[in-house]
Amino acid sequence: MRIVIQRATEASVTIDNQVKAKINTGLMILLGIEDQDNTEDIEWLTNKVVNLRIFDDEDGVMNKSILDVKGDILLISQFTLHASTKKGNRPSYIKAAKPDIAIPLYKEFITTLESKLGKQIGTGxxxxxxxxxxxxxxxxxICIDTKNKE
Incomplete structure (x- = not known):
């Protein structure tokens, strides 16, 4: 599992000209899932997300987590995070999980993240x-890959 986390003052996702979700202060997260990902990856990564200290404290030092600032999260699935560009100029997405694997893991990621955050998150x-x-x-x-835990 691979994520790109961006600290945001606002973020939104629009589908068919309709805003599906919108947040203010918080995190916009792009999530890429590959075939080998599993529940352990979800547990580790969601713990990392909710405890990552990337919000400023009173002294302007990144020392607070999303939990500390009571921020929101917008989560977007993005298979292109697993693009391979080693050969040629057209990216290969062979490592990205197919929908039958990725969708259940994506849904579990949402449920687990909401449980740890203590509220619903916005999604694409x-x-x-x-x-x-x-x-x-x-x-x-910040980019985090569960294959690089150690």
């Missing part, structure tokens, strides 16, 4: 053509 729609808007605060952008 798996496989949809989405337009994502973001005001990245900082900018702060």
């Amino acid at each position: 729609e798996f496989g949809a053509d989405m337009k994502v808007k973001l005001i990245n605060d900082g900018p702060v952008t």
Whole structure:
């Protein structure tokens, strides 16, 4: 599992010209799932997300988590995070999980993250053509891959 986390002052996702979800202060997360991912990856990654200290404290130091600031999360599925560009100029997405594997893991990721955050999160729609808007605060952008835990 691979994510790109962006600290946001606002973010939204639009599908078919309709805003599906919108957040203010919080995190906009792009999530890529590959075939080998499992529940252990979800548990580890959601713990990392809710405890990552990337929000400023009173002294302007990144020392607070999404839980501390009571922020929101917008989660977007994005298989292109697993693009391989080693050969040629057309990315290969062979590592990205097919929908029969990815959709259940995506749904479990949402449920687990909501449980740890203590509230609902905004989401896109798996496989949809989405337009994502973001005001990245900082900018702060962090990439995490469960295959690089150690």
